[in-house]
Amino acid sequence: MYCIKKIIDDLFWVGGSDRRLALFENAYPIPRGIAYNSYVLLDEKTVLFDTVDRAISGQFIENVEAVLGGRNLDYIFVNHMEPDHCATLGEMVRRYPDVKVVCNAKTVPIINQFYEFGVDDRAVIVKEGDTFSTGKHNFTFYMAPMVHWPEVMVTYDATDKILFSADAFGTFGAMNGNIFADELNFEREWLDDSRRYYSNIVGKYGVNTQALLKKVADLDIQLLCPLHGPVWRSDICWYMDKYCTWSSYEPEEQAVMIAYGSIYGNTENAANILACRLAERGIRNIVMYDVSVTHPSYIISEAFRCSHLVFASATYNAGIFSNMEHLLMDMKAHNVQNRTVALIENGTWGVMAAKKMTEIISGMKNMTILDQTITVKSSLKEDQLSEIAALANTIADSMSK
Template sequence: MYCVKKINDDLYWVGGSDRRLALFENAYPIPRGISYNSYVMLDEKTVLFDTVDRAITGQFLENVEAVLDGRNLDYIIVNHMEPDHCATLGEIVRRYPDVQVVCNAKTVPIINQFYEFGVDSRAIIVKEGDTLSTGKHNFTFYLAPMVHWPEVMVTYDTTDKVLFSADAFGTFGAMNGNIFADELNFERDWLDDSRRYYSNIVGKYGPSTMTLLKKLATLDIQLLCPLHGPVWRSDINWYVDKYLLWSSYEPEEKSVMIAYGSIYGNTENAANILACRLADQGVKNVVVYDVAVTHPSVLISEAFRCSHLVFASATYNSGIFSSMEHLLMDMKSHNVQNRTVALMENGTWGITAGKKMAEIISQMKNMTILDDMITIKSSVKEDQLTEINAMAEAIVKTL
């Protein structure tokens, strides 16, 4: 049985959620599931905006059929061709053989890579600023390459001021009946997953996101319809401001993340002592993570949020503790920058972790590494408490 949500007089949400999937893109844990959003516009011509992941094919097709209520499907606008949004495109074409596919020139070869239904004969190729009229509604298209695939575009309904934003403004998390952000406590319950989604999926491409945001700044957006997560109909500027901050790689908060890689607990002890000293000096926003048990996607998200990052690593195989090395390389690949960093290293012999961590961090943009790295030989000694206090003071001064 179908499950649709009416957004306005002629726009309907026809997506669905998957609560069984453990890893989004087979990489990122999604304990709260994921939604796949698709929308149908009923005008003189009918329009479907993107499709969904194969996991919810049955629900999606029932939803589309219910909203169309016997009408033919005239257009499908493909804003993004990644499989979580295009896996049912072939089935839509099979069920509605006269449908025309509206996309940009970069999308066509990708469709042909996934499908063999011959998109060229049914494609309407659009460029930056092109328009499409479906009767009452007029749509304008804006290219958004590398947010986060090269073919991405967004579609703006100039009639009702609706932006169909592809993967921009999406978030992890399944929909639970309420599809509008103002029906939820978004900042409390969804913001962390939104930041984790942005930083890990789109975060590498901050300049491309900034370019799109500059285009959108000229539009009057009354409804924001992403491909994952809640639909926005109020406080849209608040959410856009988050994207402006994240895409600029400026920290969201004056806060400290301490990430440690510890084998037998001695490096962990040093990290905990530092956290206590920061708290003693009045720093309220401190988070501490064990890199061996915390998924890197969480740590990447926190690196986008926090202004100050502390990395404490045991020396392992004459290098960095493996989980810590993975995190630092992940930060580099996601383009983390503009942070203040402090380093702690540990080892019983051949201590090299600090130097090697500094080498990786130095390859990132605008990373300020504080002087006086702390070197622990096996375990923290009484005389090193002064060093840890000094590191806490240095962090506080730069906060």
């Protein structure tokens, strides 16, 4: 049985949610599931905006058929050709053999890589600034390469002031009946997943995201329809401001995140003592993560949020503790920059963790590494507590500047 939601009079949400999937892109934990959004417009010509992942194909097809109510499907607008949004494209072409596929030139070869139905003779190629009418509705297309694939575009409906934004402005999390952001406590219950989605899926491409934000800055956007997560019909500027902050790599908050890699607990102890000294200096809402327990995607998300980062690592095989090294390399790959960093290292012999961490962090842009590295030899000693306190003072002082 179908499950559809009316967005406005002639536009319907026909997507669905997957609460069984454990890893998005087989990489990122999604304990709250994921939503796949697709939309149908009933104009003089009918339009399907993207498709969905194969996991919810049955629900999706029933939804589309219910909205069309026996009408033919005239167009599929393909804003993004990643499989979680195109896995059912071939099935829709099979069911509606006369359908035209509206896409840009970079999309065509990708469709042909995934499918054998031969898109060339049914493709309607659009480019930057092109317009397209389906009757009452008039659309304009804006290319958004590397947000986060090279073929991505967004589609703006000038009639009803709707931006179909592809993967931009998406978030992890399944829909639970309420599909509009204003029906949810988004800031409390969804913002962390939205930040983690952006920082890990799109985060490397901040320059490209900034370019897209500039393209749509002057548009009157009354509805924001992403391919994952809630639909926005209010507070759109607030949400776009979050994207502006994240994509410019500026910290969202003056806050401290401490990530530690500890083998027998001594490095963790040093990190805990630093956290206590920071709290005594009035630093609030300090967050701490064990890199062996917490998936890197959560810590990367916090690195996008926080202004100050502390990494405490045991030395392992004359280098960085392996899970800490993985985190730092992942942070570098996701283009984390413009942060203040403090380091704590530990080792019984051949202490090398700070040197190796510095080498990775120095390869990131505009990272200020504080001079006061704490070196622990096996376990923290009484006479080193003053060093911890001094480091806490330096961090706190740098936050007030």
